[in-house]
């Protein structure tokens with residue numbers, strides 16, 4: 001192999017490396033959006049397409065701990081809000097078991113001071129077992145078990161509505177009864193910090209996937225009141241084509257220079 005060929009192969013590999021890396025690295029969900037919508041879903045633990053078709057949607061592939069024989073499959077999350085409610089749906093495809101111990105913890109750092117807002121932490125159990133968790137006073141939830149538009153085998157579906165206020169007056173320590181039983185989402189450009197942490201019975205997942213509820217700096221930013229960005233279907237294809245043409249042109253240019261070198 002000539003020196004020129006070796007240099008060319010090296011250049012191609014360097015240029016294509018980010019492409020390969022993006023394919024093999026599992027993207028972490030660190031930013032979530034909530035679309036501003038007035039149409040309220042029915043909080044009943046069943047998922048019909050119509051009630052969530054106008055919501056923000058994201059998902060990731062999850063491999064649960066083998067302890068409960070839950071299959072590897074996707075976790076889907078749908079989010080939208082009105083002026084006084086934040087709605088979320090979790091379609092938990094791997095959780096093919098229905099237990100009272102199925103639950104999801106939700107932690108907040110709404111005032112961005114790197115300290116957990118302990119007085120609004122939520123603990124959403126399937127059986128709504130009586131407990132003293134203060135955050136549960138501002139959320140209405142039903143955990144269902146059935147099929148959904150994402151999977152035709154029975155699995156867990158958690159649907160919830162949280163009372164919210166766009167007031168910015170929040171010190172991170174108020175209790176729900178001191179805030180008219182609302183979640184304060186008015187700080188930092190209508191953005192809050194949030195983490196979702198599911199127990200093993202509920203297929204043992206976290207959003208962000210590498211987040212740790214102990215450390216609010218690892219939480220996701222949830223941007224409320226957002227408007228969907230209408231990216232035309234062909235746009236990613238067009239950008240991809242232009243990128244490939246640009247890379248090819250660069251390689252040809254360099255190739256010519258090496259030839260006369």
Ligand SMILES: [Ca+2]
Pocket residue numbers: 041042043044045046047048051159
């Ligand atoms: Ca529903």
Ligand SMILES: [Ca+2]
Pocket residue numbers: 095096097098099102156201202203
């Ligand atoms: Ca379960």
Ligand SMILES: [Ca+2]
Pocket residue numbers: 108109110111112113114115116117172
């Ligand atoms: Ca805080």
